[in-house]
Amino acid sequence: MSSPAPNAAAVRWHGVANAAALRDAACRRILVAAADAIQQRGRFTIVLAGGNTPQGVYRMLRGADTDWSGWQVYFGDERCLPAIDPERNSRMAAEAWLDHVAIPKSQVHTLPAERGARAAAQAYANTLRHVGDFDLVLLGLGEDGHTASLFPDHDWGADADAADTLAVFDAPKPPAQRVSLSARRLSRARAVLFLVTGEAKHDAVTRWRAGADIPAHAIQPQAGVDVLTEASLLATETG
Numbered sequence: 090m091s092s093p094a095p096n097a098a099a100v101r102w103h104g105v106a107n108a109a110a111l112r113d114a115a116c117r118r119i120l121v122a123a124a125d126a127i128q129q130r131g132r133f134t135i136v137l138a139g140g141n142t143p144q145g146v147y148r149m150l151r152g153a154d155t156d157w158s159g160w161q162v163y164f165g166d167e168r169c170l171p172a173i174d175p176e177r178n179s180r181m182a183a184e185a186w187l188d189h190v191a192i193p194k195s196q197v198h199t200l201p202a203e204r205g206a207r208a209a210a211q212a213y214a215n216t217l218r219h220v221g222d223f224d225l226v227l228l229g230l231g232e233d234g235h236t237a238s239l240f241p242d243h244d245w246g247a248d249a250d251a252a253d254t255l256a257v258f259d260a261p262k263p264p265a266q267r268v269s270l271s272a273r274r275l276s277r278a279r280a281v282l283f284l285v286t287g288e289a290k291h292d293a294v295t296r297w298r299a300g301a302d303i304p305a306h307a308i309q310p311q312a313g314v315d316v317l318t319e320a321s322l323l324a325t326e327t328g
């Protein structure tokens with residue numbers, strides 16, 4: 090856990106009409122970030138969210154007009170399951186998107202969670218050693234406020250000296266064993282975009298907006314974070 094930073098990064102909330110509008114808006118932002126990064130630095134480093142929410146966005150990206158050879162893809166978290174398990178975040182992203190576009194396989198940096206949380210966390214820390222700030226980090230929001238595999242009442246790695254990766258052994262959402270980039274490493278990004286859909290996330294959104302110390306709140310990049318969500322989740326109850 091962490092205490093709220095004294096100069097907490099800005100959170101910009103963007104309400105859209107529905108999940109389809111969210112997919113369109115997310116794709117647009119991702120492709121603009123890619124074009125800018127490739128133009129300015131010759132490559133685009135993106136960190137992917139797992140879970141259900143980003144699947145539609147990933148499917149839509151299959152048809153994108155972009156220079157795939159410039160993309161370097163990383164994962165924000167992974168579940169410790171066999172590499173081909175359908176519950177793996179890397180499997181979902183491959184099936185929805187990555188297997189269908191021309192990103193060289195050597196530029197898709199999966200998190201080797203099949204080796205177990207501790208070994209995978211160590212291996213991925215090595216992978217990230219020479220990677221600077223990410224261009225774009227995509228994140229989701231769980232019903233309990235978790236993001237990546239940073240869960241309430243766990244260590245989120247938000248301190249200045251936190252490691253880049255965390256081995257998680259007792260996640261409340263299965264599977265219990267996972268690997269996550271730390272909040273500090275996820276915050277080393279030029280842009281962070283949260284994708285949040287579904288009524289079940291209403292409570293988590295409300296708590297985050299009220300300043301609750303949930304894991305999502307620990308993501309504090311200098312430029313602040315953008316949250317794309319259905320406008321209905323931003324409605325506050327009255328009466």
Ligand SMILES: O=C1O[C@H](COP(=O)(O)O)[C@@H](O)[C@H](O)[C@H]1O
Nearest residue numbers: 138139140141142229230231237
């Ligand atoms: O377990 C996970 O959950 C979060 C949220 O997933 P969603 O299905 O509610 O969108 C996800 O961001 C994370 O990558 C994943 O491992």
